[in-house]
Amino acid sequence: MSLESYMNQIGQQARAASRLLAKASTKQKNMALFAMADALEVARPRLILENAKDLESGEEKGLDAALIDRLRLDDARIDGMIEGLRQVAALPDPVGEITDMVFRPSGIQLGKMRVPLGVVGIIYESRPNVTIDAASLCLKSGNATILRGGSEAFHSNQAIAEAVSEGLKAVGLPEFAVQVLNTTDRDAVGKLITMPEFVDVIVPRGGKGLIERISKDARVPVIKHLDGNCHVYIDDEADLEKAFNIALNAKTRRYGVCNAMESLLIHQSVVGDILPRLVAAYTEKGVELVGCEASQAFSSAIGRATEEDWFTEYLAPKLSVKVVSDIDEAIAHINQYGSHHSDAIVSCNYSKTRAFMTEVDSSSVMVNASTAFADGFEYGLGAEIGISTDKIHARGPVGLIGLTSQKYIVLGDGHTRDN
């Protein structure tokens, strides 16, 4: 079968399955999630065996150690996938919720009903557990899924797909509700993102390069996460003890995550009181510092930041530091150089926190809290399919609600429109 025919078949199967999933009961979907968990448990030895093939060929190809680590499925990670399925089953089902029901002057009753998006295409890189995360969230929200994992995880993903398929069949849901592409042909991605008749939305998970390529070529909407160039602004009216803790937590809790602070802005009136203490703490943790000229006056440990630094998401123990003259300069800097992900102010002043909250154009705005809270679990969404840096449809962590839409429902009793 040609790739074109194969992808069309996958698409048709997904579309047909999505119609059945849209009317599946919450109980049926939860039973499927539990059955998938059971099937993964049974498949555990096979998963580890198939994963070993991927690890072996990854090492042959010379993948770096970090990639190999992300690729690895061990007992703890399989436990994590199983636990994740059970957690998604425990989440409330958003589908079918009817809200905003009102009578209109014409006599019709108008409301909104929450409905699945239809078919979700997921394109991701090496971590095989994304297969389960994504499939479970899409299933619970009534969407059919087409998954395309990285070629380096091919055997692992196929083995996981079999367990998923068993779980679906065990409860009488269509086995094509979740399909993992059975090809490593790169053109499959190109086809997947350009068949709006079968796919309603694409969620790419991976590096910025992957996401930019997909956004550029897609003919279907893309829920995307680009970079997380997050800021903490320490105001002159900040509680400096809180500011110290937040600035340290936001940078050093974990370095490789999108909600880590990459740039610290400090009001000129308090920079002398807090920066030297922060520099000492960062240096002790091995964080490299670059900053504006004014910041350099406070520590020889601070290198000079370039214009490029202000735009950069380091995802590493590195931080840029800038001294600002007031909150307006801080807000303007964040809106210009930031990535509209998550940004925080530390201040005791009511008016300034209010202005920051209103004017900073980011998917999460924090007041006196660490940017590290920008996360689906912390927000109570359960798992997240990703964190959106888009403004359309969904901003910030995207969970079950972000995988649904709302349609209007109109209830009449023979109503017609006069004019």
Added chain:
Amino acid sequence: MSLESYMNQIGQQARAASRLLAKASTKQKNMALFAMADALEVARPRLILENAKDLESGEEKGLDAALIDRLRLDDARIDGMIEGLRQVAALPDPVGEITDMVFRPSGIQLGKMRVPLGVVGIIYESRPNVTIDAASLCLKSGNATILRGGSEAFHSNQAIAEAVSEGLKAVGLPEFAVQVLNTTDRDAVGKLITMPEFVDVIVPRGGKGLIERISKDARVPVIKHLDGNCHVYIDDEADLEKAFNIALNAKTRRYGVCNAMESLLIHQSVVGDILPRLVAAYTEKGVELVGCEASQAFSSAIGRATEEDWFTEYLAPKLSVKVVSDIDEAIAHINQYGSHHSDAIVSCNYSKTRAFMTEVDSSSVMVNASTAFADGFEYGLGAEIGISTDKIHARGPVGLIGLTSQKYIVLGDGHTRDN
């Protein structure tokens, strides 16, 4: 100045204006709308003069009568624009609304704040009043706008733009909050839809050809309205008097509108009781009928429908008719051939109306009501920027809420994240 530089300048100005608009008060935005209404009133003679230039060159170019009519600005239409501005001022301001505020286990308080999208690009064809409709809705929702009207309405749109600009300046809002492109260069559209750094969303208004071209080439999200191939399904348990009225209203109220019924589905058990009566009524109004073989048995006035007919939005006094064996066939037909716009069931059976509401995948689903109600004014949104046939972000009539998004806000008091 090159087109590239011109468009970049427009984009930068819009982005800067959007930052100021995002924090403008409701009062200030309403004052601007009233000032724009006053400026239009003053500019009335000039609008009619400039419009005459467009009408003249339109006639020289041989535009058809319908287009010339849509292009015309007379006193009644100027009254309509002025009234529209005042109506938008009277609508509630969605910006700043905070909802879903909860304490999380970590101690942070989490909520959502409604915020403008930023910069909205509107691309539209001949009707100059769209300039005011779109500008007023975007302004009220705190968005900057870049408008690109049809070249045939160039002089009219420029004159309207001047009045808009006067209104903005009169209340101290940035004049670049609304910009009408001062060029008829077709490449301006291509540039407008590919500058995500300056434009957050594109709303095309016009024929399907325009919208498909824009969707294909855009590098920014598009809120689009494709066709309205709307259905009414008359169930075997329908009240036939209500069914008759709804089927007549949905087709014949107006022919050229997207919420008009284009295809009528009738359950085989009642087709003999209602179709002949409907055929007589349609024929009297000059509606051409095509149908399936079964339907043709009931009237010689029904021609034979082709497969293509089931997909077709006639926007004309023409209707396709199909006899179905049950509600499942009706739902499957609508989901397969329809355009996911607005579809209605007429039935007194509870279970069937419930199934139709859940399973029909359309932006508006009507029960015992005419598809003609699918409209921003009827839904109480005030004006509408368009009707979305997308699933992502906004479905159905798009008003002020559809021009906004929500960001997360996190309130802590020195909170950091442990793990």
